[in-house]
Amino acid sequence: MSNRTNTAGKDIRIKIRGLTKAFGPKVILNDLDLDVYAGESLVVIGGSGTGKSVLLKCMLGLLRPDAGSIEINGQEIVGLGSDDMEQVRRKFGMLFQYAALFDSLSILDNVAFGLTQAHGVPKKEAHRIALEKLSAVGLGERFASKFPAELSGGMKKRVGLARAIATTPETLFFDEPTTGLDPVMGDVIDQLIVKSVKELGATGLTITHDMDSAKRISDRIAMLYDGKITWVGPTNELEKTDNPYVHQFINGLLDGPIKISFANSDRAAG
Amino acid sequence: MPILQPLGNLTLRFLEIIGRLSVFAGTAISHCFRPPFYPKLILKQMIEVGYYSLPVVGLTAIFTGMVLALQSYTGFARFSAESAIPNVVIVSITRELGPVLAGLMVAGRVGAAMAAEIGTMRVTEQIDALYTLATNPFKYLIAPRVIAGVLTLPLLVLVADTIGVFGGYLVSVHKLGFNPATYIKNTLDFMENLDVISGLVKAAVFGFLITLMGCYHGFHSRGGAQGVGAATTNAVVSASILILISNYIITELFFSI
Numbered sequence: 001m002s003n004r005t006n007t008a009g010k011d012i013r014i015k016i017r018g019l020t021k022a023f024g025p026k027v028i029l030n031d032l033d034l035d036v037y038a039g040e041s042l043v044v045i046g047g048s049g050t051g052k053s054v055l056l057k058c059m060l061g062l063l064r065p066d067a068g069s070i071e072i073n074g075q076e077i078v079g080l081g082s083d084d085m086e087q088v089r090r091k092f093g094m095l096f097q098y099a100a101l102f103d104s105l106s107i108l109d110n111v112a113f114g115l116t117q118a119h120g121v122p123k124k125e126a127h128r129i130a131l132e133k134l135s136a137v138g139l140g141e142r143f144a145s146k147f148p149a150e151l152s153g154g155m156k157k158r159v160g161l162a163r164a165i166a167t168t169p170e171t172l173f174f175d176e177p178t179t180g181l182d183p184v185m186g187d188v189i190d191q192l193i194v195k196s197v198k199e200l201g202a203t204g205l206t207i208t209h210d211m212d213s214a215k216r217i218s219d220r221i222a223m224l225y226d227g228k229i230t231w232v233g234p235t236n237e238l239e240k241t242d243n244p245y246v247h248q249f250i251n252g253l254l255d256g257p258i259k260i261s262f263a264n265s266d267r268a269a270g
Numbered sequence: 271m272p273i274l275q276p277l278g279n280l281t282l283r284f285l286e287i288i289g290r291l292s293v294f295a296g297t298a299i300s301h302c303f304r305p306p307f308y309p310k311l312i313l314k315q316m317i318e319v320g321y322y323s324l325p326v327v328g329l330t331a332i333f334t335g336m337v338l339a340l341q342s343y344t345g346f347a348r349f350s351a352e353s354a355i356p357n358v359v360i361v362s363i364t365r366e367l368g369p370v371l372a373g374l375m376v377a378g379r380v381g382a383a384m385a386a387e388i389g390t391m392r393v394t395e396q397i398d399a400l401y402t403l404a405t406n407p408f409k410y411l412i413a414p415r416v417i418a419g420v421l422t423l424p425l426l427v428l429v430a431d432t433i434g435v436f437g438g439y440l441v442s443v444h445k446l447g448f449n450p451a452t453y454i455k456n457t458l459d460f461m462e463n464l465d466v467i468s469g470l471v472k473a474a475v476f477g478f479l480i481t482l483m484g485c486y487h488g489f490h491s492r493g494g495a496q497g498v499g500a501a502t503t504n505a506v507v508s509a510s511i512l513i514l515i516s517n518y519i520i521t522e523l524f525f526s527i
Binding site for chain 2 (some may be wrong): 057060061062082086087089090092093094096097098100101102103113114117118163167173
C-alpha cells in the first residue's frame with residue numbers, strides 16, 4: 001500500500017518493522033513499518049488519538065512495544081536494558097509538547113542539564129554552551145537566571161528546543177512543536193527547528209497534526225492511520241497523492257474513509 | 271461464580287501492586303548503591319526532610335512527653351507509684367512514641383510533598399524528559415530522597431526523643447512537684463541503649479518507607495491534577511499504615527525474646 005519513494009543509497013537512521021502496541025484490548029499501533037533516513041526531516045501526521053505519541057515513545061524507549069523491532073543506527077532498541085538504552089538516548093534530543101522544563105532549575109541549568117548530567121561536561125563549559133544555544137533560539141542572557149514558571153509558552157518551547165540541541169544530538173524528536181502557540185510563534189518555532197536540524201546535520205522526526213507546520217519542516221511526510229503508516233512520501237507529493245486518507249486529512253474533510261466515532265457526541269455537542 | 275470472580279480480581283490486583291512495589295523498591299535500592307551519586311541533591315533532601323520537619327516534630331514530641339507524664343501520674347498515683355514516671359516516659363518515648371509519632375508527622379509532611387512533586391513531574395512529562403536527557407530518574411530523583419530519608423529520620427528521632435523526655439520533665443517538675451535532680455537521675459538510670467537503638471532502627475526503616483511511598487505514588491501518578499492529588503493521599507495513607515505495621519514487626523524482633 002505504502003507509496004515509498006526511492007531513497008536507495010541513503011543510510012537508514014531509524015528502521016521500524018512490525019511495531020505493535022496495545023493498551024488492554026485497544027490496539028494502537030498495528031504492525032507498523034517506517035524508515036527514517038539519516039539527515040532528513042520526517043514528519044508523521046495523523047489525527048488525535050491515532051498513536052503518534054505512542055510511536056514516538058516507543059522510539060524513545062519510554063514505552064515497550066508488544067511486538068516488532070526498532071533499530072537505531074542498526075542497533076535494536078526493543079528490549080534493551082536501562083543502562084544500554086541510556087547510551088542510545090545520549091544521541092537523542094527531544095522537544096516535548098509542553099516543553100517539560102524542570103521547574104526546580106533555572107533556564108540555564110535546564111539547557112545545560114544533558115551536558116552536565118549525561119555527558120560529563122564541566123559546569124562552566126556547559127553553561128557557556130547553554131548560553132550559546134539560548135541565543136541560537138533567540139533568548140538573551142537575561143533569561144538565563146529565570147525559572148520556567150516565569151516564561152510564556154512560546155519561550156518555554158524555545159528553551160525546550162535549546163535543551164534538546166544542547167548536546168548536539170544525532171536525532172531530534174519533536175512532539176507537536178506548534179501546539180498551543182499563536183501562528184507567528186508557531187512559524188518561529190518551525191524555522192528554529194529547520195535551522196537547528198540543518199546546522200547539526202541531525203535527523204529530525206516530528207509528530208504533529210498541524211499541516212502548515214508539517215509542510216514547513218518536513219522533507220518527507222508519513223501519515224499514520226489505524227495503527228499503520230498509510231502513506232509516506234516527499235512533502236511536495238503530498239497534495240498530488242490519490243491516497244484517500246491523506247486527501248481527507250490534509251483538506252480537513254468530513255467525508256472520506258477516516259471515520260470519527262460520534263458515539264458520545266450528544267454531550268460533546270450539547 | 272459471580273461472588274468468587276471479584277474476589278479473585280481483587281487478589282490479583284493486590285498481588286500486582288505488591289509485585290510492582292517490590293520491583294520499584296528493588297530498583298530504588300540498587301540505585302542507592304550504584305554511581306553516579308548526587309551528594310548535593312541528597313543534602314538538599316536531607317534539609318527538606320530533617321531540618322524543615324524539626325518544628326512540627328518538636329511540637330509533637332514535647333506535647334506527647336508532657337501528656338505522657340500527666341496521664342501516668344493520674345494513673346500511678348492510685349498505687350502510689352508516681353516515682354515510676356521518669357521510667358515510663360523514657361521507655362515510651364525512646365521505644366515507641368518518638369519514632370512512631372515523628373514518622374507519622376514526616377509521612378504527612380514529606381511523603382505528601384514528594385508524591386506531589388514527582389507526580390507533577392510525571393504528568394508534565396518532566397520524568398520522560400529526564401529519560402530523554404539520558405538521566406535515570408531513579409538515580410536523580412528517587413535515590414537521593416530515599417538515602418536522605420534513611421539517614422535523616424534517625425537524627426530527627428534523636429531530637430524528638432530528647433524533646434519528648436524534656437516535655438515529661440517539664441510537667442513532672444513544674445506541675446507535679448518532682449525534684450529536678452532526682453527526675454534527671456532516674457531518667458538516666460532507666461535509659462537503656464537497646465531502647466534508643468531500637469527506636470533509631472525504626473526511624474531508619476520509617477524513613478525508607480515514607481520516601482519510598484512518596485516516590486512510588488508520585489512516579490506512578492496518572493491523569494493530571496486529580497491523579498497527583500490521589501497520589502499524595504495514597505502516599506500518606508500507605509506510608510502511615512506501613513509505619514504502624516513495621517513498627518510492630520521491629521518491636522517483635524527486638525523485644526520478644
